[in-house]
Amino acid sequence: MGSKAGSASKVRLNSFDDLFGGAENTSGEQIIHAKLADLHTFKGHPFRVLDDEKMEETTESIGRYGVLVPGIVRPRKSS
Numbered sequence: 001m002g003s004k005a006g007s008a009s010k011v012r013l014n015s016f017d018d019l020f021g022g023a024e025n026t027s028g029e030q031i032i033h034a035k036l037a038d039l040h041t042f043k044g045h046p047f048r049v050l051d052d053e054k055m056e057e058t059t060e061s062i063g064r065y066g067v068l069v070p071g072i073v074r075p076r077k078s079s
Helices: 004-008 016-020 053-065
Strands: none
Touching: none
C-alpha cells in the first residue's frame, strides 16, 4: 500500500497563488484591508469581544505570530 507522503511529494507548488488561486477569481470575492473602525456588528451576531484574559492571550499571540486566520466580512447593505 502506498504512503500518503509518497503521493504528496509529487505535488509541486511554486507560489502562494498555486495553493490558493490567483487573479482568476470569478466569484466576486476580494481581499481588502479594512480598518477595525469600519466594521460593525449585526443583530444576532454570535460573537462578542470581551476585554478578558482570553482577549489578552489573543493579543499576545497576534503580536508574536501575526494573524493566522483572517477575518471574513461582508459589505454593509445600502439603505
